[in-house]
Amino acid sequence: MGQGELPRGYWNPNSETMPRDELRRHQLHRLKRQLEHAHAGSEFWRGRMDKAGLRPEAITSLEAYAARFPILKREEITAAEAISPPYGTLPSVEVGLAIRHHQTSGTSGAQPVRTFDTARDWAWAADMWATGAYAMGVRAADTALVAFGYGLFIGFWGLQYGLEKIGCRVIPTGSFDSEKRVQLLVEQGCTVLACTPTYALRLALTAEQMGINLAREAGVKVVIASGEPRPEATKKKIEEAFGAFCGDTAGMTEAATIFMFECAEAPGGCHIIETDYIEEVVDPETLQPVGYGERGVRIMTSLGREGIQVFRYWTNDLVVKRPHTDCGCGRTWDLYEGGIQGRHDDMRKIRGVWFMPSMVEDVVRRFPEIDEFQCTLQLIDELETLVIQIEPMAGSDPAGHPALRVRFAAQVKRELSLTPIVEVAAGLPRFEMKARRFRDLTAPAASG
Amino acid sequence: MSTSYGRPELSEEDRERLKRVYADLQLLATSDVPAVAAAARLAVAQVAAALSGQGLEYELYSNRWK
Numbered sequence: 339m340g341q342g343e344l345p346r347g348y349w350n351p352n353s354e355t356m357p358r359d360e361l362r363r364h365q366l367h368r369l370k371r372q373l374e375h376a377h378a379g380s381e382f383w384r385g386r387m388d389k390a391g392l393r394p395e396a397i398t399s400l401e402a403y404a405a406r407f408p409i410l411k412r413e414e415i416t417a418a419e420a421i422s423p424p425y426g427t428l429p430s431v432e433v434g435l436a437i438r439h440h441q442t443s444g445t446s447g448a449q450p451v452r453t454f455d456t457a458r459d460w461a462w463a464a465d466m467w468a469t470g471a472y473a474m475g476v477r478a479a480d481t482a483l484v485a486f487g488y489g490l491f492i493g494f495w496g497l498q499y500g501l502e503k504i505g506c507r508v509i510p511t512g513s514f515d516s517e518k519r520v521q522l523l524v525e526q527g528c529t530v531l532a533c534t535p536t537y538a539l540r541l542a543l544t545a546e547q548m549g550i551n552l553a554r555e556a557g558v559k560v561v562i563a564s565g566e567p568r569p570e571a572t573k574k575k576i577e578e579a580f581g582a583f584c585g586d587t588a589g590m591t592e593a594a595t596i597f598m599f600e601c602a603e604a605p606g607g608c609h610i611i612e613t614d615y616i617e618e619v620v621d622p623e624t625l626q627p628v629g630y631g632e633r634g635v636r637i638m639t640s641l642g643r644e645g646i647q648v649f650r651y652w653t654n655d656l657v658v659k660r661p662h663t664d665c666g667c668g669r670t671w672d673l674y675e676g677g678i679q680g681r682h683d684d685m686r687k688i689r690g691v692w693f694m695p696s697m698v699e700d701v702v703r704r705f706p707e708i709d710e711f712q713c714t715l716q717l718i719d720e721l722e723t724l725v726i727q728i729e730p731m732a733g734s735d736p737a738g739h740p741a742l743r744v745r746f747a748a749q750v751k752r753e754l755s756l757t758p759i760v761e762v763a764a765g766l767p768r769f770e771m772k773a774r775r776f777r778d779l780t781a782p783a784a785s786g
Numbered sequence: 787m788s789t790s791y792g793r794p795e796l797s798e799e800d801r802e803r804l805k806r807v808y809a810d811l812q813l814l815a816t817s818d819v820p821a822v823a824a825a826a827r828l829a830v831a832q833v834a835a836a837l838s839g840q841g842l843e844y845e846l847y848s849n850r851w852k
Contacts, residue, residue, distance in 0.1 A: 346790040350839035355793060364841060375847055435848050456848045461831035465839060613841065642838070644847050668791050 344475030344559065344583055344602040346667070349468055353613040354669045358662075361670060365616055366400055368641040373397060376647050379430035382418045383647065403650075404618055404627065409637060410651045415592070416449040424452040431456060431645050440492040442591050443772065453492075453646050455594055460499070462642045463595035466611060467500025470599030471530075473609070473667070474560050474585035478505030482530035485519055485537055487770060488512045493565065496595045497532055506530065516544040523556045531558050531580070534565040535572045536773045542579035543709065547732070553581030564588055564596070566773050567678045567696045570606075571703035586677040588655075592648050593640050598674055605665035607673035614642040617672075618650070619659050622682055633658050635682050636674075656680045656694070684776060686715060688722050691755050695776035698726060701749050707731055707742055710766040713758075715778045722780055724756055727763040796840060805842065808833045 348354040356364065373394035376383035387393065390408055397403045419426040424441075425433060436454035444450035455463060476482070482501050486494035488510060501508045509526055511519050520541055523531065531538065538561055545552045552558065561576055561584040568586050576584040586608055589596035597615045598608035610617050619634040620627055628634040636655040640648050658675040665673060680694035687693070695713060702711050710729040715722060728746060730739055739762045747760040767774075796804070811833060814826035827848075 347792060350841075351793045351795065352841045353839055356841060431848055457828055457831040458834055458848050461828075461835045462838070465835040469839075613839075668793075 349472040381427040463496045464499035466595040467496045473601040475602045480529045481507045483509045483528040485533035520545045532562040535563045535568040558582040569700035603667045607675040609671040612671045724758040
């Protein structure tokens with residue numbers, strides 16, 4: 339089904355089409371309530387506000403809040419939690435009110451962020467997911483396959499509940515392998531698939547190897563992609579493979595749920611759920627706000643959670659904000675162009691040229707002969723050098739690999755203005771969630 | 787804007803109904819009957835999301851009815 343045939347509508351018409359001035363008043367009202375709640379209930383937030391000389395009643399405008407409230411870093415969350423694990427001084431309500439626990443994977447070597455949700459938090463989290471899924475065209479009559487491990491990581495947990503809330507029949511495929519998932523997609527007549535962009539491509543390839551053309555034989559109309567930045571080339575490839583609309587969305591453990599989604603109009607970006615979040619974009623060096631069309635780091639304030647709250651959280655996500663009028667759906671919520679464009683801490687200047695790992699993926703996805711890739715930044719002859727390993731599709735003729743390597747290297751050079759070393763490899767790691775395809779081997783930690 | 791986007795609104799009567807059911811559920815959430823209190827606490831959370839989503843007044847932190 340093409341994107342043009344998807345049903346259109348608003349989950350919450352009032353909120354989604356609220357005039358901008360009313361939206362700002364609504365945000366301020368909710369922010370004040372959140373700050374009062376945090377000051378009353380959370381030792382961490384009370385200490386932080388008191389130290390900054392900022393009582394909740396001192397925040398009289400969104401501008402004053404952005405100018406005076408200190409930015410929160412991830413390390414501060416984990417330090418507060420370490421005081422008395424698992425949640426330390428952060429909670430704003432008694433932990434006894436929690437109905438579920440989640441935590442980040444900690445795979446990057448850092449302490450995991452631990453978090454809980456009360457019943458009210460979780461109902462809100464599911465509602466945020468429902469808002470996004472409904473905007474993509476998901477309806478009660480749909481059958482959704484969620485390709486997710488259902489463990490400690492929050493991932494698509496909220497979507498499971500959001501889809502149930504919409505009224506969908508949801509197939510949770512926990513520990514299933516890719517072949518079994520492809521079978522279920524076809525046998526169960528699934529109309530919605532939810533997974534990471536990387537995994538959607540993996541499923542498409544698996545189906546091809548099974549002799550199944552998903553675009554023809556499965557009835558998927560929407561692929562809900564989340565968990566990773568998703569370059570346009572990847573979106574296009576997913577849409578072709580499934581014959582479906584691929585809607586982008588993103589959330590984070592620290593928020594419990596999603597904060598943006600791509601509507602069925604496919605405006606080339608994601609609407610920010612602005613009734614429930616205050617999203618600032620700042621210059622990473624000066625910390626000053628940047629305007630529409632300028633890239634900066636996303637600073638998030640959640641207005642919806644009562645248990646573990648976040649105010650002005652430095653997300654490290656690189657985004658470019660666009661006005662809501664760039665989309666024809668009628669929502670008054672602004673957009674992030676291309677969703678999350680990358681991570682600030684992944685951004686590097688290599689020999690004077692700005693580089694982000696997602697740029698390599700954007701090239702890779704236009705080479706159907708390449709199945710998987712990894713890239714590293716290395717010091718070679720004292721020069722920072724991008725080394726990209728590519729794994730050709732299984733069954734391809736090895737005689738063609740040298741030519742593929744040369745063509746790919748030339749394309750990277752043309753688009754990134756960097757000359758990479760390209761190697762043909764086998765057995766590169768595969769990912770279901772949070773693909774990690776870039777390592778900086780020049781960083782001090784890498785040598786230790 | 788696409789013409790296929792409807793914009794249904796709650797009637798004044800339904801808005802009042804939503805607020806009333808929320809107030810009733812809050813009372814039931816403190817019931818001495820465990821099953822009733824549990825059901826009401828879950829239901830109040832869902833109704834809270836609806837109130838909030840409709841941009842109606844919200845004042846609903848769980849610890850206030852514990």
